[in-house]
Amino acid sequence: MGVSRIFVAGLGAVSPAGWNVADLREALNQGEPLPVESVARPGRDQPLPARRVPNPALRPGFLLHPRLRRASPITHYAAAAALEAESGLRLANPETEHWPFGVVVCLQSGCVQYSCRFYEETLQNPATASPLVFPETVYAAPASHIAALLKNATLTCSLVGDPATFLHGVSLAARWLVEERVDACLVIGAEETHWITADALRHLDRPAILSAGAGALCLCREPESSLGVELAAITHAHTYSTQTSRTRAARAMRGELGASSPGEVLCEGLGASPRADAAERSAWRDWTGPRLSPKGILGEGLMAAAAWQCVAACDAVAARQFKAAKVSLVGSNQQAMGARFAGISYPSAPKR
Amino acid sequence: MHFPTTSPPQLPVRVVITGAGIITPLGLGWKSNAEGFRAGRTAFRPVSLFDVSRQRVKTAAEVDLPGDLAPTRLDLRRLGRLDRAGKMLLWAAWEAGRLAGWESAEPLPLVLGTTGGGMSLGEAYFRQALQSPRRHRRQATRAVYYQPQVQARTVLDALGFSGPVTIISNACASGGNALGHAWELLRAGQAQRALAGGYDALCQTVFSGFDALQALSPTVCRPFDARRDGLALGEGAAVVAMETLEYALRRGAPILGELIGYATAIDPHHLTQPHPQGRTTQDVMKRACASAGVGPADVDYINAHGTGTVLNDGSEALAISEWAGRRAADLRVSSTKANIGHLLGGAGAVEAVICLMALREQWLPPERAFETPDPACRFPVVHEPRDARVNVAVSNSFGFGGVNATLVLRRWV
Numbered sequence: 001m002g003v004s005r006i007f008v009a010g011l012g013a014v015s016p017a018g019w020n021v022a023d024l025r026e027a028l029n030q031g032e033p034l035p036v037e038s039v040a041r042p043g044r045d046q047p048l049p050a051r052r053v054p055n056p057a058l059r060p061g062f063l064l065h066p067r068l069r070r071a072s073p074i075t076h077y078a079a080a081a082a083l084e085a086e087s088g089l090r091l092a093n094p095e096t097e098h099w100p101f102g103v104v105v106c107l108q109s110g111c112v113q114y115s116c117r118f119y120e121e122t123l124q125n126p127a128t129a130s131p132l133v134f135p136e137t138v139y140a141a142p143a144s145h146i147a148a149l150l151k152n153a154t155l156t157c158s159l160v161g162d163p164a165t166f167l168h169g170v171s172l173a174a175r176w177l178v179e180e181r182v183d184a185c186l187v188i189g190a191e192e193t194h195w196i197t198a199d200a201l202r203h204l205d206r207p208a209i210l211s212a213g214a215g216a217l218c219l220c221r222e223p224e225s226s227l228g229v230e231l232a233a234i235t236h237a238h239t240y241s242t243q244t245s246r247t248r249a250a251r252a253m254r255g256e257l258g259a260s261s262p263g264e265v266l267c268e269g270l271g272a273s274p275r276a277d278a279a280e281r282s283a284w285r286d287w288t289g290p291r292l293s294p295k296g297i298l299g300e301g302l303m304a305a306a307a308w309q310c311v312a313a314c315d316a317v318a319a320r321q322f323k324a325a326k327v328s329l330v331g332s333n334q335q336a337m338g339a340r341f342a343g344i345s346y347p348s349a350p351k352r
Numbered sequence: 353m354h355f356p357t358t359s360p361p362q363l364p365v366r367v368v369i370t371g372a373g374i375i376t377p378l379g380l381g382w383k384s385n386a387e388g389f390r391a392g393r394t395a396f397r398p399v400s401l402f403d404v405s406r407q408r409v410k411t412a413a414e415v416d417l418p419g420d421l422a423p424t425r426l427d428l429r430r431l432g433r434l435d436r437a438g439k440m441l442l443w444a445a446w447e448a449g450r451l452a453g454w455e456s457a458e459p460l461p462l463v464l465g466t467t468g469g470g471m472s473l474g475e476a477y478f479r480q481a482l483q484s485p486r487r488h489r490r491q492a493t494r495a496v497y498y499q500p501q502v503q504a505r506t507v508l509d510a511l512g513f514s515g516p517v518t519i520i521s522n523a524c525a526s527g528g529n530a531l532g533h534a535w536e537l538l539r540a541g542q543a544q545r546a547l548a549g550g551y552d553a554l555c556q557t558v559f560s561g562f563d564a565l566q567a568l569s570p571t572v573c574r575p576f577d578a579r580r581d582g583l584a585l586g587e588g589a590a591v592v593a594m595e596t597l598e599y600a601l602r603r604g605a606p607i608l609g610e611l612i613g614y615a616t617a618i619d620p621h622h623l624t625q626p627h628p629q630g631r632t633t634q635d636v637m638k639r640a641c642a643s644a645g646v647g648p649a650d651v652d653y654i655n656a657h658g659t660g661t662v663l664n665d666g667s668e669a670l671a672i673s674e675w676a677g678r679r680a681a682d683l684r685v686s687s688t689k690a691n692i693g694h695l696l697g698g699a700g701a702v703e704a705v706i707c708l709m710a711l712r713e714q715w716l717p718p719e720r721a722f723e724t725p726d727p728a729c730r731f732p733v734v735h736e737p738r739d740a741r742v743n744v745a746v747s748n749s750f751g752f753g754g755v756n757a758t759l760v761l762r763r764w765v
Contacts, residue, residue: 004357006355041481042482043481043485044485118560119475119478119557122557125406126407127408129560131564131565134561134564135561135624137557137561138467138752138753139521140521140751140753140755143753144754145623147620147754153618154618155617156522156754157616157755158521159519159520159521160466160520161517161519162499168518171354171355174355175355175357178357179540196477196481199491200491233355234353234354234355236353236516237516239505239515239516240505241505241508241509241514242509244514333505
């Protein structure tokens with residue numbers, strides 16, 4: 001123990017923009033909302049809107065792994081983002097293949113495609129419900145598959161919650177690193193599209209467009225293995241309650257993150273919903289610095305959207321576009337949390 | 353700030369349990385459960401919660417939920433939005449808080465393990481969306497309340513607490529991990545007290561899933577028996593009030609037991625099967641006991657994961673036997689899944705509370721249906737009710753996906 005500085009060593013993303021961080025970056029730079037597709041809803045003529053992850057240009061090699069033969073799309077997205085983030089660390093330090101790794105996967109909706117498929121099979125005839133599908137329905141499946149792919153994962157944890165839970169995941173990873181239980185840790189937020197999630201979202205946040213994918217951060221203790229980005233702070237979790245409204249929680253989170261400083265960007269979670277966005281908009285109304293709003297371009301990716309915000313923030317700091325980035329996560333029904341990522345200066349900066 | 357955290361305390365922090373709420377198919381609360389587990393009662397019956405007429409197996413252990421739940425700050429409307437899982441969780445949390453004598457309105461971390469949260473609400477949503485796609489009544493409420501974090505928040509509101517909520521979903525290790533996670537928070541100095549537990553209710557998807565895997569026993573659930581043929585499912589919840597020893601002593605709280613060790617790790621062997629030699633299980637038991645400062649010679653009882661499946665029990669029996677070495681010959685082991693079935697996300701927490709009961713009341717919970725030991729068992733399986741000296745108990749939990757968790761508890765005298 002003793003080391004308490006944590007650095008970002010790699011980033012990964014799968015989104016409606018494509019299967020890597022470069023595609024995500026390009027979509028955000030373009031600034032145009034990505035095209036919306038239709039998801040057929042059984043029993044209704046009118047389809048539901050969603051932004052889907054496109055098929056990859058080349059089938060990723062990791063899909064040949066036996067563990068992934070029957071895995072659901074959410075596992076594919078989570079694994080692709082995790083491996084991209086992990087490759088960032090490996091680029092800086094080839095010896096990391098022997099490091100003990102942690103894997104934290106954060107989900108809100110989770111493995112909904114296989115869950116619905118299996119339940120529908122059960123309703124039709126339980127005798128023919130697929131035993132191969134059922135194990136893939138558990139929240140822990142993506143983390144398990146990623147651990148099998150990495151081979152050197154020693155600790156995993158799957159966290160469920162609203163999107164601000166992604167920062168709980170980052171905090172847990174930071175603790176594992178500080179306590180030297182692992183030498184590197186992947187934190188992944190992932191979701192997949194399904195008509196039932198789009199249908200539920202329509203009940204709760206009508207203007208939102210469901211999307212899917214994953215985002216991943218690879219964290220480590222050594223600045224020289226990093227992208228030149230440090231995890232500077234994560235706020236408390238400001239939980240909503242009968243005493244604490246969403247607006248009040250968002251303001252408390254904002255208060256902890258402090259005022260803007262020159263060269264700092266706000267990576268916010270505003271989307272297309274005046275009602276759902278009101279609390280966060282109010283908390284940051286006096287922010288005068290630049291803003292990044294991935295959700296407006298990529299859609300409501302639930303936990304994946306929270307991860308994209310962190311990935312976009314770190315990517316912008318790593319590229320030296322900004323000195324630091326604040327991430328604001330005002331979750332839908334649990335809590336508001338925020339984080340700050342800062343660029344590290346020479347001589348701590350990495351050699352790459 | 354969640355990060356960076358304050359420096360951990362210089363001296364190791366001792367963590368005690370001052371309240372325990374438990375609701376299982378054997379009953380509500382400590383007393384009825386202690387009596388049931390001590391006698392080795394079983395609670396299996398035909399499933400009444402959903403249609404099992406076309407399933408291979410038709411029994412499980414259901415909880416008899418009371419018509420009136422404990423008095424809380426929730427109004428009837430909000431209470432009515434909770435499904436069985438949420439109500440069991442609420443009951444267990446209420447009992448834990450009451451026994452601990454905690455005052456509300458103080459910040460309180462809540463750490464819960466579950467595999468399904470309000471899955472039955474999700475199923476109802478799906479059925480209505482398919483069968484009556486133009487009918488929207490109650491769908492928005494179901495879409496919100498099936499989420500475990502909403503159930504957890506509802507519990508905090510009901511008890512008048514507020515604090516960070518963490519939901520761990522490491523399949524059947526979730527409950528054990530939740531208690532372990534809360535223990536680590538307290539040991540790291542991030543909180544003085546926490547509410548931690550696990551819960552899951554029976555639902556059709558999960559029942560059908562285990563049946564499809566042919567993992568359910570068509571006869572009787574007999575963990576570690578050579579003739580075992582599968583697991584039985586159950587439902588329930590347990591929540592413990594955990595606090596630092598210093599905090600508990602300062603306020604003169606009654607202490608039920610001490611959580612002295614915890615470890616967790618991933619077994620990447622297979623999504624649903626443990627490593628046949630139980631390597632990760634051995635490692636996790638070793639590390640949990642090392643963190644507790646005890647060895648096999650100090651352990652008096654193991655509440656095994658013991659699902660009753662061929663693969664789990666074979667692997668766990670090997671792991672326990674190897675880990676315990678010569679001590680295995682007289683190290684008492686049983687699985688209380690023989691009594692109430694597998695509670696999935698609730699299992700680890702419920703089984704930790706059963707260990708507390710054994711430590712506090714000095715008995716061992718028997719598996720009455722156990723007859724012939726599996727050859728891998730070098731340890732005696734408790735199969736008759738018996739009083740015993742129990743100072744240290746170990747509770748194992750393993751989940752689909754490979755997460756293993758071990759808790760070590762000590763008697764408080």
